[in-house]
Amino acid sequence: MKHPAYSQLRQVTPNAAVVLAPNPSYAALEGTNSWVVRGEGDAASIVIDPGPADEGHLNVLQAKADKVALTLLTHRHHDHADGAERFRQLTGAPVRAFAPEHCSGAEPLTDGEVIAVDGVTPRVKVVATPGHTRDSVSFFVYPGEDTTGTPEAIITGDTIAGRHTTMISETDGDLGAYLDSLELLEEQGKDITLLPGHGPEGADLSAYARKYIDRRNQRLDQIREALKTHGENADINTLVDAIYDDVDPVLRGAAEQSTRVALRYLKATS
Secondary structure, eight states: OOSOOBTSOEEEETTEEEEEOSOOBTTTBTOBEEEEEOOTTOSOEEEEOOOSSOHHHHHHHHHHHOSEEEEEOSOOOHHHHTTHHHHHHHHOOOEEOSSGGGOBSSOOOOTTOEEOOTTOOSEEEEEEOOSSSTTOEEEEEESSSOOSSOOSEEEEETTTOSSSOOOOOTTTOOHHHHHHHHHHHHHHOTTOEEEESBSOOBSOHHHHHHHHHHHHHHHHHHHHHHHHHHOTTOOHHHHHHHHSSSOOGGGHHHHHHHHHHHHHHHHHHO
16 A cells, blocks of 8 residues: 555554545645554554544544554644544543643653553654744654664654655744754664655655755755845845746745745844
């Protein structure tokens, strides 16, 4: 079974499977990946990112994950987290996130914490990867109790979202923090399976992180050149026209947001 496979539990690694939510869009690609972590024969599971508040998807996810002991969130965005409270009603499982306001029946996650759940063989290590949003985390999945070695896979949420680059939130995102998070994933993700928030899995997380870093730096260089040409006080429309070739009107807002975030970063680091 290959991506995309809706309403199915698709096994990706020995201890991680995915149920794809039916919310396709430009940002979400084919939809949000809801991850199910459990070992073969385990009595319970951990679900990561139940996805949008889509009753059909949540019911399928609950049925496929069977006895859910815990729900985790990679970050606050609606396509990953809006279904969390309803999923708790369906499963009885508490919800944990980095931000306290997105937790339900449990304490917030902490950076470096190792999560062990009765009835679930794999361990999940929490690694803060802010930037896309302030509360973004990645989950390092280990096949058993030993979390000192190489993880089996890394679930990245939207820090590495799939085939396209990630938007940085203007409200609580930070490009500098995002680049730092990508460098961390590049360093620790060599030959590790990428389990992204959207799109198909990847064989080498490190390579994806490097591609994201290079793309961001390329865009920053383009903005620097545009500022030299049009002046430091050039407006957003002028800069977007100079940087993006024939940008689709549908994506114009995203291009403007990305440029504003980059300008904020350049101002802070100049």
